Amino acid sequence: MLARHMQKLLLLFSALLIGVGLLACGGGGGSPGTPGPATPPPATTGSLAVTASGLPAGVNPALRVTGPNNYLQDLTQSQTLANLAPGSYNVSASPVTSGGVTYQPTPASQAATVSAGATASAAVSYASGTLSLGLTQVAANLDNPTFLTAPAGDRRLFVTERPGRVRIVENGSTRDLPYLDIRARVSTDGEGGLLSLAFDPQFARNGYFYVYYTDLQRNIVVERFSAGATPTAANPTSGLVILRIPHPTYQNHFGGQLAFSPDGYLYLATGDGGGAGDPQGNARNLNSLLGKLLRIDVAGATTTQPYTIPAGNPYRDVAGRRPEIWAAGLRNPWRFSFDGSQLYLSDVGQDRREEVNIVAAAQAGLDYGWNLMEGTLCYNAATCDRTGLTLPAFEYDHGTGNANGCSITGGFVYRGRALPELAGRYFYSDFCGGYLKSFFATGNGITEQRDWEIGDIGRVVSFGQDADGELYLLTSGGAIQQIGRRAAQ
Numbered sequence: 001m002l003a004r005h006m007q008k009l010l011l012l013f014s015a016l017l018i019g020v021g022l023l024a025c026g027g028g029g030g031s032p033g034t035p036g037p038a039t040p041p042p043a044t045t046g047s048l049a050v051t052a053s054g055l056p057a058g059v060n061p062a063l064r065v066t067g068p069n070n071y072l073q074d075l076t077q078s079q080t081l082a083n084l085a086p087g088s089y090n091v092s093a094s095p096v097t098s099g100g101v102t103y104q105p106t107p108a109s110q111a112a113t114v115s116a117g118a119t120a121s122a123a124v125s126y127a128s129g130t131l132s133l134g135l136t137q138v139a140a141n142l143d144n145p146t147f148l149t150a151p152a153g154d155r156r157l158f159v160t161e162r163p164g165r166v167r168i169v170e171n172g173s174t175r176d177l178p179y180l181d182i183r184a185r186v187s188t189d190g191e192g193g194l195l196s197l198a199f200d201p202q203f204a205r206n207g208y209f210y211v212y213y214t215d216l217q218r219n220i221v222v223e224r225f226s227a228g229a230t231p232t233a234a235n236p237t238s239g240l241v242i243l244r245i246p247h248p249t250y251q252n253h254f255g256g257q258l259a260f261s262p263d264g265y266l267y268l269a270t271g272d273g274g275g276a277g278d279p280q281g282n283a284r285n286l287n288s289l290l291g292k293l294l295r296i297d298v299a300g301a302t303t304t305q306p307y308t309i310p311a312g313n314p315y316r317d318v319a320g321r322r323p324e325i326w327a328a329g330l331r332n333p334w335r336f337s338f339d340g341s342q343l344y345l346s347d348v349g350q351d352r353r354e355e356v357n358i359v360a361a362a363q364a365g366l367d368y369g370w371n372l373m374e375g376t377l378c379y380n381a382a383t384c385d386r387t388g389l390t391l392p393a394f395e396y397d398h399g400t401g402n403a404n405g406c407s408i409t410g411g412f413v414y415r416g417r418a419l420p421e422l423a424g425r426y427f428y429s430d431f432c433g434g435y436l437k438s439f440f441a442t443g444n445g446i447t448e449q450r451d452w453e454i455g456d457i458g459r460v461v462s463f464g465q466d467a468d469g470e471l472y473l474l475t476s477g478g479a480i481q482q483i484g485r486r487a488a489q
Contacts, residue, residue, distance in 0.1 A: 042116070042117070043116045043117030044086075044116055045082070045083045045084055045085060045086070045116060046084050046086055046114040046115050046116050046117060046118050046119065046120065047080055047081060047082045047083075047084060047114070047118075047119040047120070048065065048080070048081045048084055048089055048091075048112055048114050048119070048120050048121070048122065049078075049079075049080040049081075049119055049120070049121045049122070050063060050065065050075060050078060050079055050080070050081065050091055050121075050122050050123075050124070051078040051121070051122075051123045051124070052077070052078050052093070052105075052123075052124045052125075052126065053123070053124070053125050053126065054103065054125045054126035054127055055096065055098075055103055055126045056098065059096060059098045059103070060076040060077060060096070061075070061076060061077070061078075061093065061096060061105070061124065061126065062074075062076065062093065062094040062095075062096055062420065063075040063076070063091060063092070063093050063094075063124065064091075064092045064093075064094075065081065065089055065090070065091050066089065066090050066092075067084065067085070067087055067088065067089035067090065067114070068085045068086075068087035068088075068089075069085055071084070071085070071089070080119070084114045085114075086114055086115055086116050087113070087114060088111055088112070088113050088114075089111070089112050089113075089114055089120075089122075090109060090110070090111055090112075091109070091110050091111075091112060091122040091124070092108065092109045093105030093107070093108055093109070093124045093126075094108075094420045094421075095131070095420060095421040096126065096421065097131075097421040097422075101128050102128070102129060102130065102131045102421045103126040103127060103128050103129070104126065104127060104128075104129045105124050105125070105126050106124070106125050106126075106127065107124070110122055110124075131419075131421060131422075131485070132452075132485070132486035133419075133436065133452045133454065133483055133484065133485065133486055134454070134484060134485070134486030135454060135457070135473065135481040135482065135483060135484075136481060136482045136484055137479055137480070137481050137482075138157070138169060138172055138472070138480050138481065138482050139157075139159070139169045139172070139174050139479065139480040140478060140479050140480075141174075141478050142159060142161055142167065142174065142478040142479070142480065143161045143162070143163055143165070143478065144161055144162035144163065144193070144461075144476065144478065145159050145160065145161055145162075145167075145461065145462070145474040145475075145478060145480060146160045146161065146162050146193065146194065146195050146196065146256070146461055146462055146474065147159070147160045147195065147196040147197055147257075147462050147464060147474070148160075148462070148463075148464025148465070148466075148472050148474055148480060149196075149197055149198065149199065149464060149465065149466075150199075150465075150466045150467040151199040151203040151204065151209075151467065152199075152201075152203070152204070152467055153204070153467055154467050155170070155466075155467065156168050156169065156170045157169040157170070157464070157466060157472070157480070158179060158197060158199075159174075159464070159474070159480065160194045160195065160196060160197050160211070161194065162188055162193030162194055162195070163183050163186060163188055163193060163194070164181065164182045164183035164184075164185070164186035164193070164194045164213065165178040165180065165181050165182075165183060165194070166178055166179040166180040166181075166194075166197060166211070166234070167179065168232065169480065175232065177232070177233065178233075179232065179233060179234055180211070180225060180233075180234040180236065181236065182194065182211070182213070182223075182236075182239075185213075185215055185216065186213050186214065186215065186216075187214050187215060187216050187217075187218055188214075189214070189218060189251045190218075190250070190251025190252050190254075190274075191251065191252045191253065191254055192213075192214030192218060192251065192254055193213065193214060194211060194212075194213040195212050195213060195214075195254065195255075195256030195257070196211070196212045196256055196257050196258055196259075197209060197210070197211050197212075197258075198210045198212075198258045198259050198260055198266070199260075200260070200298075201260050201264055203227070206226075207226045207227035208224055208225070208226060208227075209224070209225055209226075209227070209234070210222055210223065210224050210225075210242065210258055210266065210298070211223055211225065212256055212257065212258045212268060214247070214254055215244070218247050218248075218251065219244050219245060219246055219247055220243075220244070220245040220247050220254055220255070220270055221241060221243070221244050221245075222241075222242045222243045222244075222258060222266075222268060223239050223240065223241050223242060224238075224239070224240045224242055224298065224301060224306075225238050225239055225240075226238035240301060240303065240306060241306065242266075242296070242298055242301060242306045242307055243268075243294075243296070243306065243307065243324075245270060245289045245290065247271075247273060247274075247290065248273075249273070249274065249275070249280070250273060250274025250275045251274065252271070252274040252275075252332075253271030253272050253273060253274040253275075253331065253332040254270070254271050254274075254332075255268070255269045255270040255271040255330075255332060255333050255334070256269070256271075256334065257269045257333065257334070257335050257336055259336065259337065259338065261295075261338050261343075261361055262338060262340070262341070262361065263310075263361070263362075264299070265295050265296065265297055265298075265310050266295070266296050266297070266298050266307075267293060267294065267295050267326065267336070268293075268294050268296075269292075269293050269294075269330065269333035269336050269345065270289060270290050270291065270292050270294065270330075270333075271290065271291065271330075271331070271332040271333070272290050272291035272330065272331050272332065272370065272371070273288075273290040273291065276350065277350065277371055277379070277380065278291065278331065278370065278371040281371075283328065283329050283330055283331060283370045283371055284328055284329050284367065284370070284371070284372070285328075286315060286320075286321045286322065286325060286328060287320060287321060287322060288322070289322055289324060289325070291328065291329065291330045291331065291370065292322075292324075292325050292326070292327065292328050292330060293325075293326045293327040293328075293330065293333070293336070293345065294324045294325060294326060295310060295313055295324065295325075295326035296308070296309065296310070296324055297309070297310045309323040309324065312362075312364060313325070313326060313364065314326070314364040314365030315365075326364055326365075327364070327365065327366040327367070327368065327390075328366075328367050328368070329366075329367040329368035329369045329370045329372075329373075329389070329390075330345075330347050330368055330370055331347055331348060331349065331350065331370040331371070331374075332347065332348040333345055333346065333347045333348075333410075334346060334347075334348050334407070334408065334409060334410060335409060335410035335411065335462060335463065336410060337410070337411070337412045337413065337465075338361055339412070339413035339415070339426075341360060341361050341362065342358060342359070342360065342361060342413075342441075343357075343358070343359050343360070343361040343363075344356060344357075344358055344410065344412075344413060344426055345357045345358075345359075345368075345410070346408045346409070346410025346428060347368065347370070347392075347408075348407050348408055349374050349375060349398075349407075349408075350374050350379065351374075351398070352374055352375065352377055352397060352398055353374050353375030353376070353377055353395050353396070353397055353398070354375070354395060354396055354398070354405060354406075354407070354408035354430065355375045355392035355394065355395040355408070356392055356393060356394040356395070356408070356410065356426070356428065357390065357392050357393060358393040358394070358441050359390065366390040367388060367389050367390060368389070368390050368392075369386070369389040369390070369391065372384050372385075372389070373386070373389060373391070375391075375392055375395040376391050376392065376395060393441060393445075393446060394439060394441070394446050396408075402432050404430070404433065405430030405431070405432050405433035405435075406430065406431065406432035406433075407430060407431040407432060408428060408429075408430055408431075409428060409429040409430060409431055409460045409461065409462060409463065410428055410463070411426065411427040411428045411429065411463035411471065412426070412427060412463055412465050412471055413425065413426045413427075414426075414427060414438075414469070414471060415469040416468055416469035416470040416471065417468065417469070418470055418484060418485065419483075419484070419485060422438070424440055424441075425438045425439065425440050425448065426438060426439055426440070426441060427463065427471060427483070428463075429457070429460035429463070429473065430460070431459050431460060431461070432459075433460075434456045434457045434458055434459065434460065435451060435452075435454065435456075435457065436451075436452045436454045436457065436460075436473070436483070437449070437450065437451050437452065438450050438452065457473060457475060457481070458475040458476065458477050458479070459475055459476040459477070460473055460474070460475055461474050461475060461476050462474045464480070470482060470483070470484075471483045
């Protein structure tokens with residue numbers, strides 16, 4: 001009996017426990033129920049919506065976004081940038097040129113703060129405006145400056161002075177002591193002197209640079225020097241003559257430019273030997289180095305073999321032809337430059353025309369036509385055979401009383417960052433004209449010819465280009481002026 005009674009009590013107690021459990025679970029047949037929504041993790045990144053307005057259809061803005069962790073993104077349309085680390089971002093906008101009209105952005109630069117889980121915004125408005133250029137003097141009282149350049153990555157300006165010195169201009173100040181002084185071996189008779197300088201593409205590694213000058217016998221000389229123990233002075237005893245070209249009889253038309261092309265070879269442009277009309281017939285004579293564009297390899301220069309002839313030179317293996325010749329038919333090429341795969345070569349005319357030749361840099365064996373042609377005119381003849389000649393892409397007539405100029409000073413295609421709307425425009429001047437002009441060369445011809453109306457600059461001897469691609473003017477009065485944006489009046 002007692003055992004049976006205890007068994008009943010245990011069953012009753014178990015039933016009570018089950019009931020309590022059901023009440024605790026809210027009842028309902030044993031289902032655990034539907035769980036509530038999970039809490040999302042907090043956001044760790046944000047977004048930036050960049051919008052641009054005011055440009056005509058088909059014209060893209062030029063925007064750059066920079067921010068934390070070296071973030072950089074260039075945009076050509078309105079766009080929302082996602083997954084950005086929180087922090088401060090800068091949105092810069094560059095002017096845009098289309099159809100000869102320049103559109104200026106407002107603001108040109110702005111900051112935007114990106115927060116986690118939020119979208120910040122930055123708006124740029126473009127409006128059309130006229131770009132004006134001005135000049136800022138960076139040096140004065142130089143002794144007949146003839147050329148300006150700089151090695152890659154160097155903020156300094158290296159300037160050749162005609163009597164035979166290379167000067168350093170840094171932060172608007174010209175160092176008293178020259179970088180190189182070879183006045184004792186330079187002649188300034190006629191149009192001679194120290195005329196240009198080119199840094200080796202491997203200058204940072206090998207310290208080599210090359211100068212083009214006329215010596216005391218009026219020969220054209222290309223000589224290599226080496227950097228010195230300090231960055232402010234070259235080694236004056238390191239000279240190695242690369243090439244010496246006889247230039248007898250006349251004291252003009254020495255040419256004067258040398259430059260390395262993208263192919264790594266050294267190019268130099270020589271005058272025809274002087275005298276009116278090329279009386280010695282040098283320019284188209286392929287056995288003469290005068291009146292030519294030359295191409296040589298100086299990478300392994302030694303005293304016994306200062307240069308070699310690159311493969312691809314058109315007369316490398318042709319008997320009776322100088323293998324150094326790359327192109328012929330030049331009168332007095334006063335400045336040439338490379339722009340990527342293109343060569344821009346200006347040639348001073350005789351009495352009527354000034355010209356700029358624009359060709360693929362890889363084109364060998366061209367004949368620019370002097371003294372058969374002056375520009376696109378037959379020289380001293382009513383008709384002439386133009387067969388096989390390369391005629392200029394651009395030319396201008398002197399005009400009555402040399403109203404348009406008398407001696408072109410060739411320049412560079414602009415590739416700097418300060419004036420992005422001018423990318424691809426070729427700048428030139430004239431020794432008699434005292435102006436600054438430019439044009440844009442396309443596959444269909446010359447467009448956007450413009451006189452920048454700077455005023456009378458003076459006798460422009462040369463253009464220069466620094467390591468950032470910004471352009472300078474050098475005048476016979478000894479001044480160097482940088483080309484830049486003119487401040488709003």
